[in-house]
Amino acid sequence: MSLFRMQGSFIDNLPKIYTFYTGGFLLFVGLMAIAESMGVKEDTIGLMFVGFTIFIYALIGWLSRTMQLDAYYVAGRQVPTVFNGMATAADWMSGASFVAMAGGIYMGGHPYLAFVVGWTGGYVLVAVLMAPYLRKFGCYTVPDFIGTRYGGNFARLCAVLVLVIASFTYVTAQIDATGTIASRALLIPYGVGVWFGLVGILLCSMLGGMRAVTWTQVAQYIVLIVAYLVPVIWMSNKQGFGVIPHLVYGEAIQRIAELEQMHQVGVLKPAASQGVMTALTTLHNAPADSFVAAWRFVTLVACMMIGTASLPHILMRYFTTPSVRSARASVAWSLFFIFLLYFTAPALATFTKLQVLDPNLATSVIGKSLAEVNALQWVQKWSSVGFAKVVDSNGDGIVQINEFFMRADIVVLATPEIAGLPYVISGLVAAGGMAAAMSTADGLLLAIANALSHDLYYKIIDPKADVKRRLIVARVLLIAIGAAGALVASMRLTGILGAVAWAFDFAMSGLFFPLVLGIWWKRANQAGAIAGMLVGLAAGTWYLYAVKWGGMTPWWGMDDLRFGIVGAAASVVAMVVVTLLTPAPDKATQDMVDEVRIPKGQTILGTTH
Amino acid sequence: MSTEAANREIHWKRTRSLMIVHMIIWFIFSYVVHWYATDLNAITFNHFPLGYYMAAQGSLIIFVVQLFVFSWQQHKIDVECGMAEPE
Numbered sequence A: 001m002s003l004f005r006m007q008g009s010f011i012d013n014l015p016k017i018y019t020f021y022t023g024g025f026l027l028f029v030g031l032m033a034i035a036e037s038m039g040v041k042e043d044t045i046g047l048m049f050v051g052f053t054i055f056i057y058a059l060i061g062w063l064s065r066t067m068q069l070d071a072y073y074v075a076g077r078q079v080p081t082v083f084n085g086m087a088t089a090a091d092w093m094s095g096a097s098f099v100a101m102a103g104g105i106y107m108g109g110h111p112y113l114a115f116v117v118g119w120t121g122g123y124v125l126v127a128v129l130m131a132p133y134l135r136k137f138g139c140y141t142v143p144d145f146i147g148t149r150y151g152g153n154f155a156r157l158c159a160v161l162v163l164v165i166a167s168f169t170y171v172t173a174q175i176d177a178t179g180t181i182a183s184r185a186l187l188i189p190y191g192v193g194v195w196f197g198l199v200g201i202l203l204c205s206m207l208g209g210m211r212a213v214t215w216t217q218v219a220q221y222i223v224l225i226v227a228y229l230v231p232v233i234w235m236s237n238k239q240g241f242g243v244i245p246h247l248v249y250g251e252a253i254q255r256i257a258e259l260e261q262m263h264q265v266g267v268l269k270p271a272a273s274q275g276v277m278t279a280l281t282t283l284h285n286a287p288a289d290s291f292v293a294a295w296r297f298v299t300l301v302a303c304m305m306i307g308t309a310s311l312p313h314i315l316m317r318y319f320t321t322p323s324v325r326s327a328r329a330s331v332a333w334s335l336f337f338i339f340l341l342y343f344t345a346p347a348l349a350t351f352t353k354l355q356v357l358d359p360n361l362a363t364s365v366i367g368k369s370l371a372e373v374n375a376l377q378w379v380q381k382w383s384s385v386g387f388a389k390v391v392d393s394n395g396d397g398i399v400q401i402n403e404f405f406m407r408a409d410i411v412v413l414a415t416p417e418i419a420g421l422p423y424v425i426s427g428l429v430a431a432g433g434m435a436a437a438m439s440t441a442d443g444l445l446l447a448i449a450n451a452l453s454h455d456l457y458y459k460i461i462d463p464k465a466d467v468k469r470r471l472i473v474a475r476v477l478l479i480a481i482g483a484a485g486a487l488v489a490s491m492r493l494t495g496i497l498g499a500v501a502w503a504f505d506f507a508m509s510g511l512f513f514p515l516v517l518g519i520w521w522k523r524a525n526q527a528g529a530i531a532g533m534l535v536g537l538a539a540g541t542w543y544l545y546a547v548k549w550g551g552m553t554p555w556w557g558m559d560d561l562r563f564g565i566v567g568a569a570a571s572v573v574a575m576v577v578v579t580l581l582t583p584a585p586d587k588a589t590q591d592m593v594d595e596v597r598i599p600k601g602q603t604i605l606g607t608t609h
Numbered sequence B: 001m002s003t004e005a006a007n008r009e010i011h012w013k014r015t016r017s018l019m020i021v022h023m024i025i026w027f028i029f030s031y032v033v034h035w036y037a038t039d040l041n042a043i044t045f046n047h048f049p050l051g052y053y054m055a056a057q058g059s060l061i062i063f064v065v066q067l068f069v070f071s072w073q074q075h076k077i078d079v080e081c082g083m084a085e086p087e
Helices: A014-037 A042-063 A069-077 A081-092 A095-108 A110-137 A142-150 A153-186 A190-205 A209-238 A250-263 A291-308 A312-319 A324-342 A345-357 A370-375 A377-384 A410-418 A423-461 A467-490 A496-510 A512-520 A526-548 A560-581 A587-596 B003-035 B050-080
Strands: A388-390 A404-406
Touching (some): A014 A042, A014 A423, A042 A153, A042 A190, A042 A209, A042 A423, A069 A467, A081 A209, A081 A312, A081 A324, A081 A423, A095 A345, A095 A423, A110 A345, A110 A512, A110 A587, A110 B050, A142 A312, A142 A423, A142 A526, A153 A423, A153 A526, A190 A209, A209 A423, A291 B003, A345 B050, A377 A388, A377 A410, A410 A423, A423 A467, A512 A560, A512 A587, A526 A560, B003 B050
């Protein structure tokens, strides 16, 4: 950081530092483009992108090292509003958002847009119901709030349990994503890639805790948003849709509807299943036309939204702002930065589909001869790694819609190649995907390790531990949990998106109502909160098991992605009933709730506790 | 009742009303408009079928704007009731 003379504090200089950083990153992209034109091999460029960005994150992590409690747990509570917004956006947007979302929309059509709506609208709940109040509380972790508001180690322990289950489900998916990207960019086996990804993640978080994660997440946000927007804008420009494609792709949607009819999308079905690779059989814009289908859309939206407002790694980002007011404003900025990616994903899906379907475009695939399609460079490349496949099942030598198979992830990863953009853009996309997965993994690992070190170790097991011991325990736990996550990820138990949605369902089943009612219902008491957490978690887990493995017919089409509806419903009923059957909390607790509701005054918990 | 206690009561009442208003807006744009997506698709907005537009962009824009407005409104309530943090 001594590259430039700093006047004033680090915080005052943040805009300057990150402007410099962004400029440096763009310069790096430019250099890579020059290197490519000079004939540097594609593999080398991919390696440079991923290697260089990870090096920068690790450097930031090392510069942010600390031995202070409030710096380690809440970044010293001095993260400015807008920067916290960027860090939250990176924390939030995972490998699934970056890699899988546009592909999901491409293959799944309108029903899949439930994720786009659900993963943004949840922030309304965060801002209105939760974040400012939790900031006023002054907790280090989410279980810290539960433990203090309701009292008792058992309530705290229940919150830790829900947090660990939800976050661990999520973090394995992120480590899996870093492993996949690292293995492809660095040309190493997946099993090695997973551990390499973990080392990168730990370098960002271990020495500086929340402070280091905050400043690397801001850096990662900048990389990931540049990597997502540049290819889409470039492609749209090339196709004559202008610089801001988001405003004008309505025509592309109407064109796709014509092409779908021509290619008989949804009429022609694949002759044989190709595993994870699928052929396009869903219309781009065919919303629910039955009660169950509409119900499935809104329940998925509800699960993702309520899950958002219950996930501890997101809520804890708002513990780091300087004031209650800035926590509130920071949620708005977070959503703005997230919005930039989420309103681009449907545009990307639409443009890519147009490229593949429209015979007037040079890039089209469907309707071409088998020989022509097999000669396409990107089809060859992605076929060789099992991401794409052409099967001429009717033997007419022409590729029909039901004969072209691909993995949905390809939409983001291969779009630059499909559109014929230079390889440097593919390298950029790989670095963006890596940034998205790493930043989320960092936030999650820290949420788990902090809950275990602060709530389980310090508050329950050894309240006499000194600062040094607490911070060492926190770091040992971070490594142990990271290693456990990498181990589970290397066993490849479930696809990226399945596990991600489950994390939201677990979080909403156990934590949403105990958190919300803890602020908005003064009468809520300890017994009620414990019942809410345990019954919610148990009901949700049971439903997941019954639907996914137990052979039970889902209720009203609510499959395993939506089990949080059952869990949260059970949670609120249990919490309200048990609370009303047991005595109201004492005066001190009720006064505490009154204090939480107003921004001014001291936080409930001291700066170091 | 002291002024402070009265102010607190008014502050919470206004905070709660604001919460309810924003939850209603949130509910409409999270669920209601998407429930009727097929009907909305009959309408064209800036060349987009409206049902698709709302899920891909419309609701999102509403949420972003809503949060900036909420942040401003809640701060106004805090200041007027004397509950805001010192600058």
